[in-house]
Amino acid sequence: MSRRRGDDRGQATLELIAMLPVVLLLTGLLLQVGAIAWAITDTTEAARQGARASSMGQDGCSAAEAALSGSLTIVPSSCSAGGGTVALQVRAPILVPGFDDVRISRSAEMPDVTER
Template sequence: MRPIRKLRGRPNRSLRRRLRDDRGVSILEFAGFLPILLVIGMAAIQLGLIGYGINQAGSGARAAARVASQGGDGTAAGQAAVSGWLSPTVPELYEDPDLTTAKVTVTVPNIIPLFDDVPISRHATMPTDD
């Protein structure tokens, strides 16, 4: 068997040049991909906020309809059941002898600067108590 020759001294010039040319490429690739990652992250957070707004609007509508069906102030109950930063409003509250219907609208703030805030409306109907 032949003995393995060890490289003595420095590697040849072409190897050094190739190693030197590859430096920093990965950070440039990451820097180019970073804006895409940020937009995807912000879109995921925005979708989560919209889901939360839908849940809060439904809860507010149920609370407003339940309280109004029992003869109370449905508007105040609907606004109290929703987080204040969503700016809840109860634009419609219909009461008749059999059913009470309430509609709650919330405004989800937008975290992506190019788009407007998202209004979300939900309604609920409860039987009127006698």
């Protein structure tokens, strides 16, 4: 069997192998951006829950930590609460190497109902 001039067999395989690292990198970056967006949403909701608890005279930081999903934790000594206001900071989950210590800060305020 002789090879003909201009034979393109295997060309698609080579192109796929060449593009695979780019596709994997873009997929990883999309997953990382999604994880950060999820962490922002979850942290915002935790801050609101903490502010609600703080406005009722309860410990806002504990309520915020309880409202966070299992993989998110508050950065030590970054939570402050009082008078219906909570500010906290969490570390986003890292899925792609190179994203080191992405921190998300959120705060929320609710009317203080204990003063009435």
